[in-house]
Amino acid sequence: MTFLVFLFLIFLPSFSHQCPAGWNISTVVQNKCYLIVPEKKDWFSAEYYCQNSAGATGAQLVSICNAFENALIGVLVSNTPAILLNTDQVWIGLDDIGNDGNGEFTWANENDDCSYRHWGPGQPRLGITTECVSSAAKSTGYWSTKSCATPNYFICECSTDSSTISSTSPTAGSTSSTAGSASSTSSTGLSTKTPALPDSNATDCFDIQQQTPFAPSGVYTIHPPNASAPFDVYCDMLTDNGGWTVFQRRFNGSQDFTTQNWTNYENGFGDVGEEHWLGLEKLYWLIEKENLTEMRIDLIDCIGQNVYEAYERFKIGNAVSKYALLQAGGAHGTARDSLAAKPSQIGSKFSTRDQDHDGLPFEPCSETLKGGWWYSRCGNAHLNSVYYPQCNYTGRFPDGITWETLFSDTDGFHHSLAKTKMMIRRVV
Ligand SMILES: *[C@@H]1O[C@H](CO)[C@@H](O)[C@H](O)[C@H]1NC(C)=O
Numbered sequence: 199m200t201f202l203v204f205l206f207l208i209f210l211p212s213f214s215h216q217c218p219a220g221w222n223i224s225t226v227v228q229n230k231c232y233l234i235v236p237e238k239k240d241w242f243s244a245e246y247y248c249q250n251s252a253g254a255t256g257a258q259l260v261s262i263c264n265a266f267e268n269a270l271i272g273v274l275v276s277n278t279p280a281i282l283l284n285t286d287q288v289w290i291g292l293d294d295i296g297n298d299g300n301g302e303f304t305w306a307n308e309n310d311d312c313s314y315r316h317w318g319p320g321q322p323r324l325g326i327t328t329e330c331v332s333s334a335a336k337s338t339g340y341w342s343t344k345s346c347a348t349p350n351y352f353i354c355e356c357s358t359d360s361s362t363i364s365s366t367s368p369t370a371g372s373t374s375s376t377a378g379s380a381s382s383t384s385s386t387g388l389s390t391k392t393p394a395l396p397d398s399n400a401t402d403c404f405d406i407q408q409q410t411p412f413a414p415s416g417v418y419t420i421h422p423p424n425a426s427a428p429f430d431v432y433c434d435m436l437t438d439n440g441g442w443t444v445f446q447r448r449f450n451g452s453q454d455f456t457t458q459n460w461t462n463y464e465n466g467f468g469d470v471g472e473e474h475w476l477g478l479e480k481l482y483w484l485i486e487k488e489n490l491t492e493m494r495i496d497l498i499d500c501i502g503q504n505v506y507e508a509y510e511r512f513k514i515g516n517a518v519s520k521y522a523l524l525q526a527g528g529a530h531g532t533a534r535d536s537l538a539a540k541p542s543q544i545g546s547k548f549s550t551r552d553q554d555h556d557g558l559p560f561e562p563c564s565e566t567l568k569g570g571w572w573y574s575r576c577g578n579a580h581l582n583s584v585y586y587p588q589c590n591y592t593g594r595f596p597d598g599i600t601w602e603t604l605f606s607d608t609d610g611f612h613h614s615l616a617k618t619k620m621m622i623r624r625v626v
């Protein structure tokens with residue numbers, strides 16, 4: 199057995215010169231390499247083994263920072279034949295040692311302060327301070343606590359040589375905004391709803407509210423400077439004093455978001471009075487005309503709980519930069535900040551199923567999680583993914599409408615949201 203394992207590790211086809219021989223490069227987390235070790239050790243010996251792996255400086259037991267990383271590690275473990283079917287528990291680098299039984303678990307790699315948790319039902323066991331965390335990576339992906347002395351298979355992680363990875367890293371946060379001419383040639387076939395007010399010179403919903411203080415929420419025509427043509431938008435005139443220009447709205451799954459291509463995400467799709475995506479080009483011109491734009495996301499789950507996250511500064515780049523998410527700063531609210539949660543999506547280009555800019559060599563996030571978004575190494579937010587009417591769903595990948603800082607997946611399900619609204623307002 200040991201001999202076979204040895205052979206397996208040595209003769210792994212190495213498609214990467216970036217990771218030590220026999221290690222898999224992470225397709226989710228930048229610069230990360232994984233080693234699935236099909237050899238049982240107690241948690242401390244496993245950590246020692248990782249730390250002393252030849253050629254892997256700084257290696258430790260793995261930290262897992264989001265559901266997508268968790269799922270892909272599951273795929274890796276499943277592809278490791280030496281781990282037998284009914285013993286798929288593998289140690290990961292999380293323990294409660296030294297935490298006085300207060301229910302806190304900390305990562306062995308202190309640099310990875312990941313908030314993501316994927317406890318199995320009834321987990322973790324609290325009140326004991328010698329509990330370590332394993333994942334049923336091969337089957338359910340759920341985590342459980344057990345005595346650190348239990349022998350288990352395990353997963354190590356280390357970093358790639360950072361000098362070789364830069365070519366695949368996402369764009370940096372700062373991009374100069376070359377004021378490109380509006381490249382789209384026509385306005386899209388958005389619905390022609392009768393505006394509640396006659397067409398005005400309004401450049402956004404804030405203007406409409408200034409001009410008509412008690413204007414109700416609804417569809418209005420606006421004309422931001424430099425946009426190719428006037429277009430309709432849904433204005434939210436109620437939330438937090440109103441004046442918001444809505445750029446994404448979902449509430450019953452009637453509009454498909456998951457098969458739309460780049461052109462559709464750029465120009466917009468759906469009916470602005472119903473479920474829709476306004477379009478990246480329009481969003482860009484709405485932001486570009488101002489010095490400062492705020493953004494707000496409202497989310498409602500299947501049992502009607504309403505949460506929001508507001509960003510004091512929001513900015514995307516132009517078409518040339520692939521509408522990169524340049525700023526989403528000053529977050530506050532009740533949903534917590536999934537955009538910035540590791541691996542942060544800030545700085546990421548927009549990706550769709552036909553235009554992948556997530557910087558991952560394999561498994562484009564827009565394919566696996568579906569729906570266009572500012573995917574980083576996927577990341578923790580993706581509100582254009584599959585609409586699951588029951589909210590709860592199972593499956594290897596969290597391809598529902600996801601805002602991961604809201605849920606910890608402790609009940610055997612991934613969680614999708616029932617209603618979403620994304621909107622912007624200029625700051626005066
Ligand atoms: C990881 O390595 C194994 C063994 O070489 C390989 O079969 C598998 O495809 C790799 N997985 C990924 C995601 O690269």
Ligand SMILES: *[C@@H]1O[C@H](CO)[C@@H](O)[C@H](O)[C@H]1NC(C)=O
Pocket residue numbers: 399400
């Ligand atoms: C819009 O039109 C109103 C009158 O119709 C005018 O008072 C206002 O200055 C105009 N605003 C802009 C930005 O042109």
Ligand SMILES: *[C@@H]1O[C@H](CO)[C@@H](O)[C@H](O)[C@H]1NC(C)=O
Pocket residue numbers: 450451452472
């Ligand atoms: C979604 O809502 C719209 C309008 O509110 C309605 O026309 C449509 O039938 C609904 N679709 C579903 C699937 O409930």
Ligand SMILES: *[C@@H]1O[C@H](CO)[C@@H](O)[C@H](O)[C@H]1NC(C)=O
Pocket residue numbers: 459460461462552
């Ligand atoms: C995108 O999809 C639309 C239909 O929704 C289609 O007309 C168009 O040709 C597609 N564009 C590309 C580049 O595939």
Ligand SMILES: *[C@@H]1O[C@H](CO)[C@@H](O)[C@H](O)[C@H]1NC(C)=O
Pocket residue numbers: 377423424486487488
């Ligand atoms: C609109 O285009 C003009 C002419 O190219 C340019 O001077 C101006 O800065 C642009 N406005 C915005 C908001 O980009």
Ligand SMILES: *[C@@H]1O[C@H](CO)[C@@H](O)[C@H](O)[C@H]1NC(C)=O
Pocket residue numbers: 487488489
């Ligand atoms: C942006 O800021 C500059 C400098 O403070 C100011 O002159 C300009 O009017 C502002 N533009 C807008 C659209 O608020």
Ligand SMILES: *[C@@H]1O[C@H](CO)[C@@H](O)[C@H](O)[C@H]1NC(C)=O
Pocket residue numbers: 499500501588589590609611
């Ligand atoms: C998901 O399912 C669990 C278990 O059946 C249930 O407790 C929970 O309320 C459900 N959540 C939603 C949002 O439906």
